[in-house]
Amino acid sequence: MSQQIWVPGACSVAIRCKDGVVLGNDTRSTWGYTVNNKNVKKIFPLTKDKKIAISCYGLIGDFQALARIMNAQANIYELREGYKISVQAMAKMVANYMYQRKMAPLYVNVEVAGIDENGPRVYTMDAIGSLMEDDYGVSGSSATFAVSILEAEYKPTLTVKKGIELMKKVVRNAIKRDAMAGNAMDIMAITMNSVETMHIPFDELGE
Numbered sequence: 001m002s003q004q005i006w007v008p009g010a011c012s013v014a015i016r017c018k019d020g021v022v023l024g025n026d027t028r029s030t031w032g033y034t035v036n037n038k039n040v041k042k043i044f045p046l047t048k049d050k051k052i053a054i055s056c057y058g059l060i061g062d063f064q065a066l067a068r069i070m071n072a073q074a075n076i077y078e079l080r081e082g083y084k085i086s087v088q089a090m091a092k093m094v095a096n097y098m099y100q101r102k103m104a105p106l107y108v109n110v111e112v113a114g115i116d117e118n119g120p121r122v123y124t125m126d127a128i129g130s131l132m133e134d135d136y137g138v139s140g141s142s143a144t145f146a147v148s149i150l151e152a153e154y155k156p157t158l159t160v161k162k163g164i165e166l167m168k169k170v171v172r173n174a175i176k177r178d179a180m181a182g183n184a185m186d187i188m189a190i191t192m193n194s195v196e197t198m199h200i201p202f203d204e205l206g207e
Contacts, residue, residue, distance in 0.1 A: 007032070007141065007180075008029065008030055008031060008057070008058060008059060008060070008107075008141075008180070009026075009028060009140065009142070009178060009179075009180020009181040010025060010026060010028075010042060010056070010057035010058070010139070010140030010141060010142065010180075010181055011024075011025060011026045011140050011141070011142035011143075011145075011170075011171050011174045011175050011178065011181045011185075012024075012025045012042065012055045012056060012057040012109070012110070012111055012137075012138065012139045012140045012143075013025070013055065013111070013136065013137070013138050013146055013150075013167060013170055013171060014111035014112075014113040014122045014124075014136060014137045015113075015122070015135070015136045015150070015154070015158070015163045015166065015167060016113070016120045016121065016122040016135045016136060016156075017120060017158045017159055017160045017162070017163040018120075018156065018157055018158060018159060019120070019160050019191055019192075020115050020120050020160040020163075020189065020190050020191035020192070021113040021114060021115060021120045021122060021160075021163075021189075022160060022163040022164055022166075022167045022187065022188070022190075023043050023055040023111065023113055023187070023188045023190075024043075024055070024167040024168075024171050024185055024186065024187045024188075025042040025043050025055050025056070025057075025140075025171070025185065025186055026042070026142070026171060026175050026181040026182055026183065026184065026185055026186075027039050027040050027041070027042070027184040027186060027199075028040070028175075028182045028183045029060060030179075030180045030181075033179070033180075038183040038184070039184065040060060042055060042056050042057070042063070042186065043055045043056070043186050043188050044056070044067035044071070045071070045188075045195075046067070046070050046071050046074050046090055046112070046114075047071075047074050047075075047078075047084065047085060047090070047114075048075065048078070049084070049195075050190070050195040051084075051114050051115055051116065051192075051195065052074070052087055052090045052112065052113070052114030052116075052190075053112075053113060053114060053188050053190065054066075054067055054070065054110050054111065054112050054113075055110065055111045055113070055188075056109075056110050057108065057109045057110070057139040057141075058106065058107045058108030058127075059106075059107040059108065062106040062107050062108050063106070063108045063110070065106070066094070066097075066098075066106055066108060066110070069097065070090075070093065070094050070097065073093055073097075074090060074093070077089075077093070084116070086116045086117075086118065087112070087114040087115065087116050087118070087120075087121040087123075088118070088121060088123075090112060090114065091112040091121070091123035091125075091131060091133075092131065094110065094112055094125060095123075095125050095129035095130070095131040096129065097129070098125060098127065098128055098129030099128055099129035101128075102128040102129070105127040105128055106127060107127060108127060109125065109126050109127065109139035109140070110124070110125050110139070111123065111124050111125075111137040111138075111139065112125070113137070113190070114190055115190055115191065115192055120190075122134060122135065122136060122137050123137065124137030124138075124139065135154060135156060136150050136154055138150065140181065141178050141181055142171075142174035142175055142177070142180075142181045143174075145173065145174035145177050145178060146170050146171070146174040149169060149170045149173060149174070150166075150170060153166060153169070154166070160190075160191055163189070164187060164189055167185075168185070168187070168200070171185045172185070172202075175202070182202060183201070183202055184199060184200060184201045184202055185200050185202070186198070186199055186200075187200065
């Protein structure tokens with residue numbers, strides 16, 4: 001008899017573009033082979049101006065709590081310091097919180113991405129806050145499929161407009177091959193001048 005693997009699914013992706021960042025994720029909640037919900041939010045803004053956001057993979061309660069706590073901490077930081085938190089400082093704040101919980105870690109992997117006066121930044125973290133900056137970050141059950149497309153097609157000269165199209169391709173093709181992710185994708189595109197969010201049902205992508 002085969003053994004069922006009790007892990008949640010996700011296709012969490014963040015891409016750094018020359019003029020901003022794009023975050024994407026699917027909306028399916030699974031536990032093993034069971035689909036619990038088809039419309040779960042996995043991308044959250046962390047700052048009031050929504051210029052920094054987090055995309056999550058893991059247990060829903062854990063990443064919802066993490067997003068709430070980090071949003072509150074970002075607001076406290078800005079009130080105390082009198083200026084907006086940078087993307088780097090926000091990522092370090094998330095990483096420090098996760099590391100402090102290393103003996104009782106949250107079951108999450110996350111991508112923190114945003115833009116400030118230093119430009120667009122993308123960071124990836126595991127459950128104990130290992131902080132890694134890169135041109136793109138990927139986590140979740142679909143990560144192997146997603147990263148193969150990014151390795152082949154990512155270019156640092158991508159605009160956010162082109163980054164959105166690449167994100168659609170990455171998530172669409174990854175979740176086609178992963179039963180634990182799917183249903184729809186949420187995308188958040190951030191530039192210095194705008195924040196755009198979109199919800200795209202899987203069937204609207206021609207699948």
